[in-house]
Amino acid sequence: MGVAVAVWEETGTRVTAESEEARLVAxxxxxxxEAQEMLVRKYQEKVYHLAYGLLGHPEEALDACQEVLVAxxxxxxxxxxxxxFQTWLYRITVNICIMRRxxxxxxxxxxxxxSADSAQRAWQQIDPESVALSRExxxxxxxxxxxxxxxxxxxxxxxxxxxxxxxxxxxxxxxPLGTVRSRLSRGRLLLREALLSDERIPSPQMGGGTP
Amino acid sequence: MNCxxxxxxFSPYLDGQLTAAEADRLxxxxxxxxxxxxxxxxxRFTSSLASSLPHARLPLDLAPRVMARxxxxxxxxxxxxxxxxxxxxxxxxxxAVAVLAxxxxxxxxxxxRVGDIVISWPIRVAGAAETGIGxxxxxxxxxxxxxxxxxxxxxxxxxxxxxxxxxxxxxxxQSGAPSGGALV
Numbered sequence: 514m515g516v517a518v519a520v521w522e523e524t525g526t527r528v529t530a531e532s533e534e535a536r537l538v539a540x541x542x543x544x545x546x547e548a549q550e551m552l553v554r555k556y557q558e559k560v561y562h563l564a565y566g567l568l569g570h571p572e573e574a575l576d577a578c579q580e581v582l583v584a585x586x587x588x589x590x591x592x593x594x595x596x597x598f599q600t601w602l603y604r605i606t607v608n609i610c611i612m613r614r615x616x617x618x619x620x621x622x623x624x625x626x627x628s629a630d631s632a633q634r635a636w637q638q639i640d641p642e643s644v645a646l647s648r649e650x651x652x653x654x655x656x657x658x659x660x661x662x663x664x665x666x667x668x669x670x671x672x673x674x675x676x677x678x679x680x681x682x683x684x685x686x687x688x689p690l691g692t693v694r695s696r697l698s699r700g701r702l703l704l705r706e707a708l709l710s711d712e713r714i715p716s717p718q719m720g721g722g723t724p
Numbered sequence: 725m726n727c728x729x730x731x732x733x734f735s736p737y738l739d740g741q742l743t744a745a746e747a748d749r750l751x752x753x754x755x756x757x758x759x760x761x762x763x764x765x766x767x768r769f770t771s772s773l774a775s776s777l778p779h780a781r782l783p784l785d786l787a788p789r790v791m792a793r794x795x796x797x798x799x800x801x802x803x804x805x806x807x808x809x810x811x812x813x814x815x816x817x818x819x820a821v822a823v824l825a826x827x828x829x830x831x832x833x834x835x836x837r838v839g840d841i842v843i844s845w846p847i848r849v850a851g852a853a854e855t856g857i858g859x860x861x862x863x864x865x866x867x868x869x870x871x872x873x874x875x876x877x878x879x880x881x882x883x884x885x886x887x888x889x890x891x892x893x894x895x896x897x898q899s900g901a902p903s904g905g906a907l908v
Binding site (some may be wrong): 550554563579582 | 732734735736739741752758766767770771773774776777778779780781782783784785787788790791793794
């Protein structure tokens with residue numbers, strides 16, 4: 514019962530939020546600069562989070578995030594509302610981050626614009642509640658995520674870091690549901706193998722092996 | 725179903741994507757199979773590791789930059805990208821490579837002898853180009869004078885001297901008359 518009510522309330526708020534968002538998007542498409550700025554501010558955190566998950570480097574994620582938001586504004590006229598706005602935006606984000614050639618230049622570009630001190634503090638601005646892993650372990654997980662082949666990385670990041678449902682992942686990546694399932698399965702296995710052989714991961718459950 | 729087949733279902737099992745029957749069968753097998761038990765635990769742990777990564781906050785508001793970049797036209801952005809790429813050191817390198825390339829071409833090009841002077845073809849091309857540009861510049865100047873009002877005046881005053889015609893002949897006769905007269 515409780516669950517059902519929670520779901521109903523969630524869908525209720527989601528519907529109003531979506532219609533509000535549709536109005537905002539429509540204003541942006543009409544060329545309202547103020548609305549466009551609002552849209553950027555509304556989504557920059559989410560895009561950054563996803564980009565960080567996909568790229569594994571804060572600086573590179575920042576650069577990619579900016580690129581995604583510019584691309585979002587430029588391609589707004591082509592958004593027809595066939596999918597949720599966030600799904601459409603995530604698709605752009607995945608495409609840009611996956612296509613991106615990793616470059617040292619990109620990593621240093623924006624950093625130089627901020628003072629080194631504020632940048633330093635910025636990277637440490639991490640939600641304290643979610644800090645359960647040691648820094649070392651986090652770095653290891655990010656590193657192994659980054660090393661996953663792109664098609665698996667995209668699915669794993671959307672599922673594990675973004676918490677998207679299988680349907681949402683399928684829509685975001687424009688792939689069938691079965692492919693989501695198989696890629697996620699394979700991606701997790703690859704990640705598991707990589708983490709198993711990494712001593713930075715403290716894992717009592719994973720350490721002892723059967724003969 | 726053997727262990728390998730079942731392991732393909734571990735991931736959807738963790739996400740609650742299996743049918744009740746499938747999930748029950750899998751759970752029943754895992755209870756009796758230590759190897760699968762371990763594999764499933766490892767996969768669950770992997771999943772929890774990835775999903776417990778801390779939420780990194782965006783370190784700065786990107787809106788002003790994004791708005792500026794989005795409103796700038798695409799070619800301006802490309803120009804900015806080139807400019808950004810051309811740091812002083814890189815710009816120097818690009819210039820050095822360009823100069824070197826010109827020298828290499830000049831050195832490697834076939835030479836021809838004009839009298840005592842050996843001339844390589846790039847120099848000839850450069851010479852021809854210079855001449856061509858000279859002609860072109862002269863042509864442009866001519867065209868501009870022709871088109872402008874001042875040019876017409878100049879042309880009109882210039883024309884009689886270059887084109888002998890009927891109007892001119894009396895003047896010539898007049899001016900030439902004394903001498904002609906003297907001759908006659």
